[in-house]
Amino acid sequence: xxxxxxxxxxxxxxxxxxxxxxxxxxxxxxxxxxxxxxxxxxxxxxxxxxxxxxxxxxxxxxxxxxxxxxxxxxxxxxxxxxxxxxxxxxxxxxxxxxxxxxxxxxxxxxxxxxxxxxxxxxxxxxxxxxxxxxxxxxxxxxxxxxxxxxxxxxxxxxxxxxxxxxxxxxxxxxxxxxxxxxxxxxxxxxxxxxxxxxxxxxxxxxxxxxxxxxxxxxxxxxxxxxxxxxxxxxxxxxxxxxxxxxxxxxxxxxxxxxxxxxxxxxxxxxxxxxxxxxxxxxxxxxxxxxxxxxxxxxxxxxxxxxxxxxxxxxxxxxxxxxxxxxxxxxxxxxxxxxxxxxxxxxxxxxxxxxxxxxxxxxxxxxxxxxxxxxxxxxxxxxxx
Amino acid sequence: xxxxxxxxxxxxxxxxxxxxxxxxxxxxxxxxxxxxxxxxxxxxxxxxxxxxxxxxxxxxxxxxxxxxxxxxxxxxxxxxxxxxxxxxxxxxxxxxxxxxxxxxxxxxxxxxxxxxxxxxxxxxxxxxxxxxxxxxxxxxxxxxxxxxxxxxxxxxxxxxxxxxxxxxxxxxxxxxxxxxxxxxxxxxxxxxxxxxxxxxxxxxxxxxxxxxxxxxxxxxxxxxxxxxxxxxxxxxxxxxxxxxxxxxxxxxxxxxxxxxxxxxxxxxxxxxxxxxxxxxxxxxxxxxxxxxxxxxxxxxxxxxxxxxxxxxxxxxxxxxxxxxxxxxxxxxxxxxxxxxxxxx
Amino acid sequence: xxxxxxxxxxxxxxxxxxxxxxxxxxxxxxxxxxxxxxxxxxxxxxxxxxxxxxxxxxxxxxxxxxxxxxxxxxxxxxxxxxxxxxxxxxxxxxxxxxxxxxxxxxxxxxxxxxxxxxxxxxxxxxxxxxxx
Numbered sequence: 001x002x003x004x005x006x007x008x009x010x011x012x013x014x015x016x017x018x019x020x021x022x023x024x025x026x027x028x029x030x031x032x033x034x035x036x037x038x039x040x041x042x043x044x045x046x047x048x049x050x051x052x053x054x055x056x057x058x059x060x061x062x063x064x065x066x067x068x069x070x071x072x073x074x075x076x077x078x079x080x081x082x083x084x085x086x087x088x089x090x091x092x093x094x095x096x097x098x099x100x101x102x103x104x105x106x107x108x109x110x111x112x113x114x115x116x117x118x119x120x121x122x123x124x125x126x127x128x129x130x131x132x133x134x135x136x137x138x139x140x141x142x143x144x145x146x147x148x149x150x151x152x153x154x155x156x157x158x159x160x161x162x163x164x165x166x167x168x169x170x171x172x173x174x175x176x177x178x179x180x181x182x183x184x185x186x187x188x189x190x191x192x193x194x195x196x197x198x199x200x201x202x203x204x205x206x207x208x209x210x211x212x213x214x215x216x217x218x219x220x221x222x223x224x225x226x227x228x229x230x231x232x233x234x235x236x237x238x239x240x241x242x243x244x245x246x247x248x249x250x251x252x253x254x255x256x257x258x259x260x261x262x263x264x265x266x267x268x269x270x271x272x273x274x275x276x277x278x279x280x281x282x283x284x285x286x287x288x289x290x291x292x293x294x295x296x297x298x299x300x301x302x303x304x305x306x307x308x309x310x311x312x313x314x315x316x317x318x319x320x321x322x323x324x325x326x327x328x329x330x331x332x333x334x335x336x337x338x339x340x341x342x343x344x345x346x347x348x349x350x351x352x353x354x355x356x357x358x359x360x361x362x363x364x365x366x367x368x369x370x371x372x373x374x375x376x377x378x379x380x381x382x383x384x
Numbered sequence: 385x386x387x388x389x390x391x392x393x394x395x396x397x398x399x400x401x402x403x404x405x406x407x408x409x410x411x412x413x414x415x416x417x418x419x420x421x422x423x424x425x426x427x428x429x430x431x432x433x434x435x436x437x438x439x440x441x442x443x444x445x446x447x448x449x450x451x452x453x454x455x456x457x458x459x460x461x462x463x464x465x466x467x468x469x470x471x472x473x474x475x476x477x478x479x480x481x482x483x484x485x486x487x488x489x490x491x492x493x494x495x496x497x498x499x500x501x502x503x504x505x506x507x508x509x510x511x512x513x514x515x516x517x518x519x520x521x522x523x524x525x526x527x528x529x530x531x532x533x534x535x536x537x538x539x540x541x542x543x544x545x546x547x548x549x550x551x552x553x554x555x556x557x558x559x560x561x562x563x564x565x566x567x568x569x570x571x572x573x574x575x576x577x578x579x580x581x582x583x584x585x586x587x588x589x590x591x592x593x594x595x596x597x598x599x600x601x602x603x604x605x606x607x608x609x610x611x612x613x614x615x616x617x618x619x620x621x622x623x624x625x626x627x628x629x630x631x632x633x634x635x636x637x638x639x640x641x642x643x644x645x646x647x648x649x650x651x652x653x654x655x656x657x658x659x660x661x662x663x664x665x666x667x668x669x670x671x672x673x674x675x676x677x678x679x680x681x682x683x684x685x686x687x688x689x690x691x692x693x694x695x696x697x698x699x700x701x702x703x704x705x706x707x708x709x710x711x712x713x714x715x716x717x718x719x720x721x722x723x724x725x726x727x728x
Numbered sequence: 729x730x731x732x733x734x735x736x737x738x739x740x741x742x743x744x745x746x747x748x749x750x751x752x753x754x755x756x757x758x759x760x761x762x763x764x765x766x767x768x769x770x771x772x773x774x775x776x777x778x779x780x781x782x783x784x785x786x787x788x789x790x791x792x793x794x795x796x797x798x799x800x801x802x803x804x805x806x807x808x809x810x811x812x813x814x815x816x817x818x819x820x821x822x823x824x825x826x827x828x829x830x831x832x833x834x835x836x837x838x839x840x841x842x843x844x845x846x847x848x849x850x851x852x853x854x855x856x857x858x859x860x
Contacts, residue, residue: 020781020783020785021780021781022774022781023774023775023776023777023779023780024775025775025776026775026776026777027775027776028775036775036777042788043787043788043790043791044788044790044854045788364854
């Protein structure tokens, strides 16, 4: 009787005899937001994974076509709410290129400072949620404790804790408040202690390494052919970072290492390397922040802007930023009025999700959770 | 039937199962939250208050009980109503019942049922606990619960084999199946100074038994049947008191396993070098019961530490650990024990 | 005679008490709790979707294998119990001790061979794609 009430399994999902069809998500603790994975499985072993996205689609690219260039900035926060600063930065750079606006050097340094703080916050969330998906709850709260300190710093900087709207077209909205430098340095000193503690608590824990090492291996060629970007790509052993290879802002003036995956604990491109690369990147971010605070020049924080931006229709520009989820591309085509004709955002989560069905075949349920967590997919960025 | 036995059993049941078992299990729900809070750098529960007194959040278990009683008693569509109702009962009762064979102190008065074959009775009783998780998941008519119950069934029976085999070495050394006799025997001193506790004579069995018991208990790092980030758990459809019963059974089993480990491996009520025959009464006997409680709490503390610091195993790793590591090692332990005893 | 059985009476009696207590908990909840049904609420949880598949379908044969292994090994464990209790006593009797040792070595050997066979057949491997 109950079976008659069940809806038909959609045609896109091919079910073989004896397989069980299961919806993982949208309301599932480990799909981080609202992403649905349709699984066909035999016992514990997953045969196919079909991602189903669109639950968080807010038509942000379409909204841009009706919104003036400057006014659109708060919408970019919502593209990736864990890495709002990068989205601000990318959009601001695209518009600046389009209109030929000069950005003061102090503003560039403040942008990098904010970016790297945001990168640390975003990776901390990743470190926490990934370990939580593996079943350890304590590291999650330890990571969030550190992120809370970053939130406090960014709140002091721009007044917002999640959707910052800090980087504006032509500069940044607020200057560094007095006393914040000391607070940031205090945080960075404590962060080294935290990283050491985190490594001892979970990263090199025997059970944890056994759970994630050699799981969900993405070889370098597969990573490139699926268009993976950012830490996911670097974990597969491809030495590519937009900050170094297509430099923007003041990154060429700063020293940092690009971390790539190794096979010390598993193999290159596995879930463990995706975690390890991100943890190492937060340490690099800390290094960058220290340099930025040292080299920070004085001067204005906002360039000269026309009151109302009107551009020739058809003119286009694009910008690339290395967000916490990888190479993020903003492409703007100017429209007739004071808003773009078309805005296109290319994000890392979408391609990272597209590789999950490929590497999720024939693994166990727990492995799929580890794989999905390790790709650092967040729903708003895939859907926009 | 002798009514004195009934009266004595009732009184013992009230004190050992209700006051000790249920009391400790209830407080454990608070301890676990508070302890995890300390580990995780949080404040932990501190909201529930009576007349403004917060007592470090000690009223939270009480508030939980009131909440559990007044929530909707819910059965999902297509569930097997009878089994859905019975599953929490089957999960909790064996845990309560198993306390009946554990000696809390020397003599016949501090154990409800002092059996010659107490350990076999205990293994028989605790085996029933599997049905709670399995039937609970199966009857829910839910795919996640079904997966959880399959995991629970396979995991628990796998580790039950090892649990049973680990005890064989103990029986060989002590030559008895009675809990009381084993505790008396552990008062014996090796070489005149070392208490002959189970952990001393069977160290490997202790480690393996601890691991198998943790797995049997379905707590981290073996919490796969519940694994809330993978399959949401065998009790996903349960709410109100039925869920609370599952929840309580988990904590009851924590207390139970700690008590079993204490009795078998940590000398039960024995205080080293003090009255090993258990003939002294009065304050010494109170101290001995106290020693049992303190040892039990210590084992609980160890289990809680493991719960809040370790990640979860994967399913094949759990099965591998059970069948390919713990089981062969248990057989090896029996072999070595047999040969060593033959040579002595 | 009667005194030997008193622990069993006590155990049965305590079992009845425990069952009654838990029953009381569940029944009190059924009386106190509200009853507000709705179609959506009664749907089994499947992450916010209507369930597509019947959870009580055929399940992987692996689980049955575990059940069979359990029966085999647990029964053999039960056979070990009487021997293990008597073992020390047998050792003290000349002639019997070595016999008891060898008999049980044989028994455990057969048990271990069974385990090795199952192991070699790959029935204890749960992860087909595993190379770890």
